[in-house]
Amino acid sequence: MAIGAETNVKWVDGLRGLASVLVVITHIYRQFDDPVFDASMGENRPMRWDQWPFMSFAGRGRIGVTIFAFVTGYVCALKPIKLFRAGNQEAAFTSISKSAVRRFPRLMLPAAAATVVAWVLAELGMYTVLKHSDNYWLAGLAHERVGTFTGAIYELGWQICKTWVRRENNYDNNQWTMLELLQESYKIYIFLFAVAYLKPKWRMASALLMMLYEWVTKEAVFELLGFYGVFIAEVQVQPSTAAFIEAHHLACHLIAAALMFVGLYVGSYPERHWEWAEWSRNLHDFEAKILPDDPDFPRFSTGIGLTLIVTAIIIVPRLQKLLSSKYLLWLGRHSFAVYLLHMQVFKTVWTWSLYGISIKPDHLNDKGELEITRLVYPGHTWMFVTMVPVLLLTYTCAYYWALYVDPYCERLVNKLMEYVKLDTSKEQTSYLPLRPA
Template sequence: MDKGPLQGDTVLYEVETLAPSHPPTTSQANRSASPGLWAGEGKMSTTKQENVKWVDGVRGFASLLVVFTHLCRSFDEDIFKPTSADGASPRIVQLPIIRILFQGRVGVTIFSLVTGYVCALKPIRQFRAGNHEAAFTSISKSALRRIPRLFLPTTIATVIIWFICQLGAFNVAKHSDSWWIDHTSPNSSPNIGEALKQLLYHIITTWTNQWNIYDANQWTMLPLLKGSIWIFMVMIATAYVKPRYRMMVEIAFFTYFYICNDPFGMQFFYGAFLSDLSQCPGHVSWCQARKWTSRFLAPVLIFLGLILASYPEEEPQWTRWSEVMKRIAAWIFPGDAKTARFYSGIGLQFVTLGIHFSPFVKNGLSNKYLLWFGKNSFAVYLLHGTLLRTVLVWLYYGVHVPADVMVEDKLERGMLPICGRARFWFWLPIWFVILYSLANLWTKYVDAWCARVTEKLVKYVFQEPNEDLDAEKRLLPQ
């Protein structure tokens, strides 16, 4: 069952090994004795399972990063700067690498890369095994599933948010002293007709121009949908292309989106390339025969990636390290590039390449706790913004707006101030428990229902290849 780009069960795939259909030549024998990157492009005779559960672990980590970044945007915007003021010493949470956890910008980028990786995983495995017909069937079904598996949960979430909005659930958020909470909290409509019109409008604009006033976080749904379709199209177009050239095509598309100033588009095709590379028997054998790739190369790549992803979103000129990165960006990124997003993307690519070379890190990311977070990542993404602007705001600001604050221009009379630090840190972990408890219920019931509806839809509209053959046979004269 296809779980969509933000959610999925543990995936195991097979790494094929070379099984030539005829005796190898001398040059082929020499190549197999010292396998290179492109060895193993023939059909397989034996298989070895490689665990890629780490992808779900990374996805679970990404959902946490997204929550953290929205908490920081709500209550501590200084984290997005290298220091709180020009010339001031940085706080611990503003230091390189550490700041990644709190500024969380790389979270959505991870979703893009994982989408490319997962969408390419099964077709590439089937192409390498020579099962092209099965691969085409798999791609067709996955493409059919993709839209309802994204559209149904996001629409249900939008309807719920719209309903509680009309009940005034965001009134306190609209009067808080956090501009980001105020900005992302919708206003209720004056009458039911206007409310229904707004609901329909924003369900549509989520998929047309990436805007949903009831849940601004849904802006990612359209790029993720487009990215998955791009990968499916490339898989079909390169079905009979040799693996080495398919990987070149993936890198070519990566380069194209880099030049086009699209850091999200880059991630889909880098993810597909990484998926292809991880299933290349010659490359896998080469890595297994050399310990230095996991002991030395992987840590260097991960460290370099974390440094790059640490680039601050605001005021990079305030510290020497970020100022140097800003100057380098002018040389390596396209004109008018979103420098912070590009650095997050390039940093993530180095990190995931390091993970690719490190079985130890893969095992760490495959632990049952991160897998649980990965299982619930889509639900967390859909629910956390609303719970932040309602439950957490009520815990920090109270459940009602005093009369002296209910004015047309709240800047004239002041805004609701946030609670003290003790109350802040007391309620935050409790809110996280509420968030993940509700997300787990959403995954168990709502998302499972969406999956069942999707499967029924696919079963209803999909025609298996053998059905075409049966239909042709019936048309033949007896």
């Protein structure tokens, strides 16, 4: 079967599921084991096992959001590219137009619903224990109660709006990615319109040129990986790709192993204090020679690492088959729900299971100022004991969210589209050229 067949692109859903798991792992580390984001335990001090290259790849976690950026580009481009190759540009334009109109409400409605959940929890005082915990990263995520009905409604609306105008949401900080993904999508839609009548090899070259542009302008994640997704979608539906892989089976496996090794190594670049370890100093010095001036080294490292890893996946169909397992596909179907909900479970149920459900009165500090009395973290042992039921609860919530909330949002979007779309039942004049002028 051709590599571009529908049955062979399930691996992208599996990769999306893996991304959501990596995001969860990262936030567990941020809550309970922040040193993993450093190159070592201190200057001139040894590395812990999960700070080693390769071992720190998952814990440092930038790869999760980077995968979402790649998948967005791939998914937005795959169907139009297939239609372009079939010579059916008009159908591709229609597909792009419909996808572009639907894109914002399909992201906004579930994100807004998740914000409402967080808002309700905040107004009910469910984050009070979180605010008093000795975990300052978590405590900073506890949105204060507004206290009045009109004020709370205004704050809810403002936070939903901020998600799409400022990349901020004080009820759910993870939603900073929503605007980035939306803007990436529209850039890709515009790009696809522009290259519709190019030959496939020149479309691929154009996608690589856009990657170079994003590289030079220091867009290290979203557009860079989005256009890489466009490039990979084009490569996958290229008939010669499958023939090349089959004819060079052994070489592809050896190249993929090297790409995977380098990708995991580069993607392990520490978020902080790269100068504390020899391997990260060497990697930093190398990247400083190839990256634009004043780059975001951690994000660029993750982007480079993912491009190498995805290339390895493309040239080894067995890796695609592994990513297409029913377990990863299940995770992929629930990835958006997990992304939207997991921190609300962490900030309430997991926090209560660790710190209890009561707080201590505020006290006076040395300056005579009233200060929060912090609740003491019980230690990693109890954290690991409570982690399994908390994760089960998280994925149970995600399951029911995907079962009820997502379909409801989809129905709302469909009703909106029926209301606003042009009636095409009557004969229409084509406003797009059937062939290049």
